Amino acid sequence: MKITVTGSAESRHAPSRATLPIVVTAEAPNARTATQWAEQTSHAVSSAIAQHETAGAVENWTRNPLTLSSHRPWTNDGTPGAPLYTAHVAYRITFTDFTALASLLEAVAGTEHVQLQDVAWELSEPELQEATDAVRVKAVKNAYDKALTYAGAAGIESIAYEEIADIGLMSDSGAGFEGKMLMRSAAPIHSDAAFEARPEDVVVGASVNVRFAAK
The missing domain is CATH 3.30.110.170 (Protein of unknown function (DUF541), domain 1)
Incomplete structure (x- = not known):
């Protein structure tokens, strides 16, 4: 048998480390403004991450290049409206210090154009x-x-x-x-x-x- x-x-x-995705998204009626807003916010986010990296709390992090897209929202009468431009910058930050993770979240939460996503808890x-x-x-x-x-x-x-x-x-x-x-x-x-x-x-x-x- x-x-x-x-x-x-x-x-x-x-977990011994945690990966946090952050997305900077700025929308404006013209490409230049959307890009400027996204770059300004991205600079602030990058600076905050760099401080934790210097302190040894960040194992690694990546920042994708800024991307720009546009779309025409529909108006109430069913016709395409004026174009809107959206600039995106995406981050992934891997922390080994969860206190530093909480500190970064506190620093960027509520910041205009910043979207925080799920934390991925991981092992080495x-x-x-x-x-x-x-x-x-x-x-x-x-x-x-x-x-x-x-x-x-x-x-x-x-x-x-x-x-x-x-x-x-x-x-x-x-x-x-x-x-x-x-x-x-x-x-x-x-x-x-x-x-x-x-x-x-x-x-x-x-x-x-x-x-x-x-x-």
Whole structure:
């Protein structure tokens, strides 16, 4: 008899870093004004980030080049109105100091043209690898325990590993969904609302298909 099961496991970890996306968006009736507003705000945001980087609280950060777009909003009578121009600058800042993250949020929240987005709570690469290895081991053990229960229900006392594969890669299986690390993010933060940058656990999960020969 063959017994094929899926083993799963997950673990929760306190984050060691956090990535904050910030978008500067300025809209005006002409391109020059929109660009000036966005550049002024962007300069202030960049300066605030640089201060935290100098203090060692920022692991890395990126600033995309300014982009400009335009559109014609519809008027009440159903005709295209005068063009509006929108300038965008996007940031991604990765913090290792969550106090500094909260400080930056306080500095830019409520600033005109600044939009704050969800914080992504993360592990460092070595931490993530260690956690992933550990849950993979637990997933295989989970599969063994599950198969042993099935075997016992069928009156079989022992099982032996025959095949282990990622989800969808078993020799006779079709494509499937592979277990992966899950990131839990803070609630959306808006520039006109109160907020708290509360770290949330990082959940690392793994799934595996295992086939056993029942004896």
